[in-house]
Amino acid sequence: MSSDTASTPRSREDQHFDDALASVERSLRQFDGCSPEEREALLHDLDQLRDMRQKLISGRVDIVLFGEIDTGKSALINALSGQRMAEVDVRGGWTKEVWQVDWEACGYTVPGLAESRVRLIDTPGINEVDGAKRAAMAREAAVKADLIIFVTDSDLNETEYAALVELAASHKPILLAVNKMDIYNSREREALLEILRQDRLEGILAPEDILPTTADPREKEYIIEKADGTTVHETRQPSPDVEPLKLRILEVLESEGKALLALNAAMYAADKSDKLAATKVRLRDQKANQVIMSYAVMKSVAVAVNPVPAADVLGGSAVDATMVVTLGQIYGIPMTLANARSLVTAIAKAAGWVVMAEALTHVASSLFKGLTLGTGTVLTALPQGAAAGYGSFIVGQAAKYYFEHGASWGGEAPKTVVSRILEKTDKQSVLQKLKEEIRKKIRVNRHAEAGKNSAEGTK
Numbered sequence: 143m144s145s146d147t148a149s150t151p152r153s154r155e156d157q158h159f160d161d162a163l164a165s166v167e168r169s170l171r172q173f174d175g176c177s178p179e180e181r182e183a184l185l186h187d188l189d190q191l192r193d194m195r196q197k198l199i200s201g202r203v204d205i206v207l208f209g210e211i212d213t214g215k216s217a218l219i220n221a222l223s224g225q226r227m228a229e230v231d232v233r234g235g236w237t238k239e240v241w242q243v244d245w246e247a248c249g250y251t252v253p254g255l256a257e258s259r260v261r262l263i264d265t266p267g268i269n270e271v272d273g274a275k276r277a278a279m280a281r282e283a284a285v286k287a288d289l290i291i292f293v294t295d296s297d298l299n300e301t302e303y304a305a306l307v308e309l310a311a312s313h314k315p316i317l318l319a320v321n322k323m324d325i326y327n328s329r330e331r332e333a334l335l336e337i338l339r340q341d342r343l344e345g346i347l348a349p350e351d352i353l354p355t356t357a358d359p360r361e362k363e364y365i366i367e368k369a370d371g372t373t374v375h376e377t378r379q380p381s382p383d384v385e386p387l388k389l390r391i392l393e394v395l396e397s398e399g400k401a402l403l404a405l406n407a408a409m410y411a412a413d414k415s416d417k418l419a420a421t422k423v424r425l426r427d428q429k430a431n432q433v434i435m436s437y438a439v440m441k442s443v444a445v446a447v448n449p450v451p452a453a454d455v456l457g458g459s460a461v462d463a464t465m466v467v468t469l470g471q472i473y474g475i476p477m478t479l480a481n482a483r484s485l486v487t488a489i490a491k492a493a494g495w496v497v498m499a500e501a502l503t504h505v506a507s508s509l510f511k512g513l514t515l516g517t518g519t520v521l522t523a524l525p526q527g528a529a530a531g532y533g534s535f536i537v538g539q540a541a542k543y544y545f546e547h548g549a550s551w552g553g554e555a556p557k558t559v560v561s562r563i564l565e566k567t568d569k570q571s572v573l574q575k576l577k578e579e580i581r582k583k584i585r586v587n588r589h590a591e592a593g594k595n596s597a598e599g600t601k
């Protein structure tokens with residue numbers, strides 16, 4: 143196979159690498175087509191994706207240390223890098239930020255990428271009290287990692303086990319560092335490793351990926367015998383022992399470093415594309431719902447202030463047609479006012495509107511009974527206004543469906559779609575919402591009315 147790869151201009155690994163870069167670029171291009179709001183909502187993701195592209199181009203390998211507080215993640219970074227870079231403290235929850243250090247001493251570079259380097263990334267402990275945000279930061283770092291070192295200092299508890307299984311599902315290489323080996327005697331050490339390798343993590347991690355470490359051993363008392371036969375007692379800190387972990391990391395990188403980088407970047411880009419698509423849908427939906435509600439309120443108030451026969455109001459009114467045009471803009475589907483009017487009429491017909499109008503006005507009447515606003519005209523027409531507003535709400539929802547399906551009814555009859563919307567809509571709660579909005583609006587209008595009256599009075 144190696145002679146095979148040598149004879150072809152680009153190896154399979156290189157091909158995967160190129161494909162991964164292409165998919166990151168593709169995802170980035172998708173962001174170009176975003177509206178300002180979408181861009182705002184996804185700014186963080188966009189930055190992350192750009193970073194992922196940079197990481198891939200430069201061949202940066204990220205190794206994330208992840209685990210509960212106080213297990214020795216920061217100490218392990220110091221021991222692996224051979225420098226005291228990370229702050230280590232006996233107080234749990236010491237590391238508050240995700241931060242990284244170049245691991246130059248490891249000597250690994252991704253083949254063919256001269257700039258390539260390995261970074262060790264320290265994260266906050268995942269079980270810190272009130273540390274949900276920091277735990278989320280740690281998880282995000284793990285999602286981006288090429289290799290994860292999960293750090294524990296005893297048998298796994300439930301939180302650790304759940305987090306480990308969740309990470310293992312990402313199919314990234316995970317090594318378990320069983321740290322603080324110096325606090326156990328040799329019998330305990332063996333028992334602990336055996337239970338983790340044979341029992342707890344069988345089928346989740348391979349035994350060779352579970353490694354004992356001593357990152358920051360406790361001081362020991364040494365008895366030193368001098369040349370003259372006298373002895374002195376001295377306390378010294380033994381050297382850390384992270385060699386088996388270091389060797390395993392290098393083994394994993396040597397055998398699949400470039401492929402890991404590629405796979406990770408491609409998965410990350412796919413994930414961001416999905417998120418982008420979901421955000422687009424969510425934001426459009428939110429905006430469309432806001433538009434529908436504000437038009438429904440506008441219609442309710444207009445009808446309440448200036449009552450007209452129900453059948454006229456619930457047909458294709460100008461308010462509804464304008465709402466439909468606005469909704470079309472949200473979904474990137476331009477529509478003339480005349481076409482919007484026809485769509486409204488079609489929806490109203492499908493809903494059997496005229497028949498429904500009376501019943502709706504009746505429902506609204508009971509709901510609006512308690513609403514006393516002072517001006518007689520407004521009060522009596524309120525239920526009718528609310529019923530009209532409810533009609534606009536349904537027209538809006540149906541139009542939204544129509545635009546969501548690329549200006550079509552998605553292969554169904556309009557009547558089927560509209561009936562489903564009617565069934566799904568909680569009439570009472572929409573009317574309630576309308577009532578609140580109308581109350582706000584009318585209160586403002588009343589002041590306007592009062593102002594107008596007094597102005598007229600002074601003429």
Ligand SMILES: Nc1nc2c(ncn2[C@@H]2O[C@H](COP(=O)(O)OP(=O)(O)OP(=O)(O)O)[C@@H](O)[C@H]2O)c(=O)[nH]1
Pocket residue numbers: 210211212213214215216217218229230231232233234235236237238265266267268321322323324325355356357358359360
């Ligand atoms: N005995 C012993 N203690 C260790 C070892 N490694 C770390 N410690 C101690 O464990 C404590 C926590 O170490 P840290 O490296 O700060 O642990 P951490 O996982 O980074 O903790 P947080 O940042 O709070 O999540 C410190 O007092 C270290 O000295 C070890 O191998 N043996």
Ligand SMILES: [Mg+2]
Pocket residue numbers: 215216217229230236237264265266
């Ligand atoms: Mg720490």
